[in-house]
Amino acid sequence: xxxxxxxxLLDLSGLEAWYGESxxxxxxxxxxxxxxxxxxxxxxxxxxxxxxxxIMGIVGKRKGSVKFEGVETISxxxxxxxxxxxxxxxxxxxxxxxxxxKENLLLPPQVKPxxxxxxxxxxxxxxxxxxxxxxxxxxxxGEQQMLxxxxxxxxxxxxxxxxxxxEGLAPVIIQQIxxxxxxxxxxxxxxxxxxxxxxxxxxxADRYYVMEHGKIIDSFAxxxxxxxxxxxHDYLGV
Amino acid sequence: xxxxxxxxxxxxFGQLLxxxxxxxxxxxxxxxxxxxxxxxxxxxxxxxxxxMVGAFCAYFLLNWFGIGYWxxxxxxxxxxxxxxxxxxxxxxQRLAGLDHLYGLLLTFGxxxxxxxxxxxxxxxxxxxxxxxxxxxxxxxLGFMYLPNYRAWVVIFSLxxxxxxxxxxEKTKLGAYLRxxxxxxxxxxxxxxxxxxxxxxxxxxxxxxxxxxGVLAAPINQVRPLxxxxxxxxxxxxxxxxxxxxxxxxxxxxxLLGLIEGLTKVFYPEASNTVVFVIMAIVLLIKPAGLFGRxx
Numbered sequence: 110x111x112x113x114x115x116x117x118l119l120d121l122s123g124l125e126a127w128y129g130e131s132x133x134x135x136x137x138x139x140x141x142x143x144x145x146x147x148x149x150x151x152x153x154x155x156x157x158x159x160x161x162x163x164i165m166g167i168v169g170k171r172k173g174s175v176k177f178e179g180v181e182t183i184s185x186x187x188x189x190x191x192x193x194x195x196x197x198x199x200x201x202x203x204x205x206x207x208x209x210x211k212e213n214l215l216l217p218p219q220v221k222p223x224x225x226x227x228x229x230x231x232x233x234x235x236x237x238x239x240x241x242x243x244x245x246x247x248x249x250x251g252e253q254q255m256l257x258x259x260x261x262x263x264x265x266x267x268x269x270x271x272x273x274x275x276e277g278l279a280p281v282i283i284q285q286i287x288x289x290x291x292x293x294x295x296x297x298x299x300x301x302x303x304x305x306x307x308x309x310x311x312x313x314a315d316r317y318y319v320m321e322h323g324k325i326i327d328s329f330a331x332x333x334x335x336x337x338x339x340x341x342h343d344y345l346g347v
Numbered sequence: 348x349x350x351x352x353x354x355x356x357x358x359x360f361g362q363l364l365x366x367x368x369x370x371x372x373x374x375x376x377x378x379x380x381x382x383x384x385x386x387x388x389x390x391x392x393x394x395x396x397x398x399m400v401g402a403f404c405a406y407f408l409l410n411w412f413g414i415g416y417w418x419x420x421x422x423x424x425x426x427x428x429x430x431x432x433x434x435x436x437x438x439x440q441r442l443a444g445l446d447h448l449y450g451l452l453l454t455f456g457x458x459x460x461x462x463x464x465x466x467x468x469x470x471x472x473x474x475x476x477x478x479x480x481x482x483x484x485x486x487x488l489g490f491m492y493l494p495n496y497r498a499w500v501v502i503f504s505l506x507x508x509x510x511x512x513x514x515x516e517k518t519k520l521g522a523y524l525r526x527x528x529x530x531x532x533x534x535x536x537x538x539x540x541x542x543x544x545x546x547x548x549x550x551x552x553x554x555x556x557x558x559x560g561v562l563a564a565p566i567n568q569v570r571p572l573x574x575x576x577x578x579x580x581x582x583x584x585x586x587x588x589x590x591x592x593x594x595x596x597x598x599x600x601x602l603l604g605l606i607e608g609l610t611k612v613f614y615p616e617a618s619n620t621v622v623f624v625i626m627a628i629v630l631l632i633k634p635a636g637l638f639g640r641x642x
Binding site: 165166167186187188190191192196197199203205206207208212215216217218220261264 | 519522523525526528529530532533534535536537538539540541
């Protein structure tokens, strides 16, 4: 058991994934240690979102190895994977229009003990408290993003997979989400973040992986960021 | 005797009651169809056949095992619901993600097979099923005579419909159902066993049909084709109400039953077609149905 506790929380090796006939991931190797914020960088279409979706088991077909706390999940259905203690906040946010804000917030079932209470979530996102009886999709983009993050904090999942949480949001809101992610890290959550907004990611991440054509092509720690800046600009085409 | 618009109140309210009873069956059946369509995206053509099987279940329970109406009201939906679960697990599940047409054809085939089996065994004529003793007789309300059993059918159907609406719109389980209707992949990625939920939803929708069948057994006789005749009208009701709404299917069911009853009083020649005329008009004016949501 000690090996498991000391090993990475999430460990991918040789992960391949398909949507129908198209082969998207060609052997992804990466890991996330407990308590880390790891950021997955790369251009559009590099396979970042697909990596998160493959970890959750919601792609057409996947091969290779995805271990969570040492448990192999490659042949598990997504509901069983979630129950191990992973939670996913998708890029499209997936707020349910037939549910009000409160129902959206309470929808994901608790999978492990130790999730945040509703009050703690309202402390992070005070806007949500005032809009509890609104229809989920009537919220602004920023509020919907807060709802999408807020609802997975109740579940007790230790690993949060956040897919481009700042996409399409105003700078003020991006800042607020950055503060929240830092607080979540302090509270012991482990976070795997997909971001296009590199400047946002640089304020949060402990380590980076860079993806291209469905593979990891580079990785470095936040302390090595300066030294890697030029390479990174090249990778991301910025 | 009281006269309303030149028609005796007995005749008017008698037909209205009949309309309300038909409306209760429309509501129960279209509610099941709406629930199934919402979760499985399948137009369940087997619904009428399963309504008939519900009625036959009550008949078998009584004549083979001596089990009466009240237990049958519970047992028949359970048995038919289980049958539905088997249909979903062995057949419908394989159609997930395909065009509507496949589910429609498959369930139509199931309906033909089930009806064929019963027709082969029991012919086309009706088998009698007695009204339970406690609901025999009726009362004179002054303006009309109200048979107890018919009053029971209307009230009980209404309670079942409203309870179903409450569960779907106001409870946690209902929130799962509504969310999974919108985006099953994400709901599953939250740790909810969505395939199991889909199977049970089909079982429940089908059980509602069987419940309607048991309620109908003492009114219309138990016949292999009792559902086949009925289901066409129910589909018209569903189209009028719109597929998107639970309350819509309940209200439309009762409303159209009443309209049909009124038509029988004032212009009996049109009573069989009035629902379809309304359907045509609604489709022209509001293609998504009265309560439906446009996608």
